[in-house]
Amino acid sequence: MSPTPMNPDDFKLMQHNVHAVFSALYLIDVDHLSSDERKQHQYALAAAYLAYVNAENTKFDELSSSAKGELAELNGQVIRMREGVAGLATPTEKLGVLAKGLDALARLAQTLQIP
Numbered sequence: 001m002s003p004t005p006m007n008p009d010d011f012k013l014m015q016h017n018v019h020a021v022f023s024a025l026y027l028i029d030v031d032h033l034s035s036d037e038r039k040q041h042q043y044a045l046a047a048a049y050l051a052y053v054n055a056e057n058t059k060f061d062e063l064s065s066s067a068k069g070e071l072a073e074l075n076g077q078v079i080r081m082r083e084g085v086a087g088l089a090t091p092t093e094k095l096g097v098l099a100k101g102l103d104a105l106a107r108l109a110q111t112l113q114i115p
Contacts, residue, residue, distance in 0.1 A: 006069075010075065011071070017079055074111065078101070084098075
């Protein structure tokens with residue numbers, strides 16, 4: 001069963017959640033990461049930034065109904081990422097949770113792509 005398409009309030013909450021995920025990635029101290037982890041961090045940070053910028057610049061009313069349905073699904077994944085980093089102590093742990101959501105962030109950025 002697919003999620004119910006987003007409404008304007010859900011969209012605002014999703015924007016907030018995307019910002020929280022981006023912030024969590026941005027605040028990771030890369031000095032505590034290995035070379036491979038730094039590369040992974042950069043990929044995840046770039047995807048999160050693009051998703052954040054596109055989410056902030058997208059007007060809800062201009063989204064298609066299929067985009068609203070896909071956003072509802074992706075929002076669930078963004079929420080899991082946000083909740084997944086809550087309480088984690090080390091940068092490596094946080095990166096592990098957030099990097100797993102890289103595909104969701106990339107799909108989100110693409111769905112919200114600014115024409």
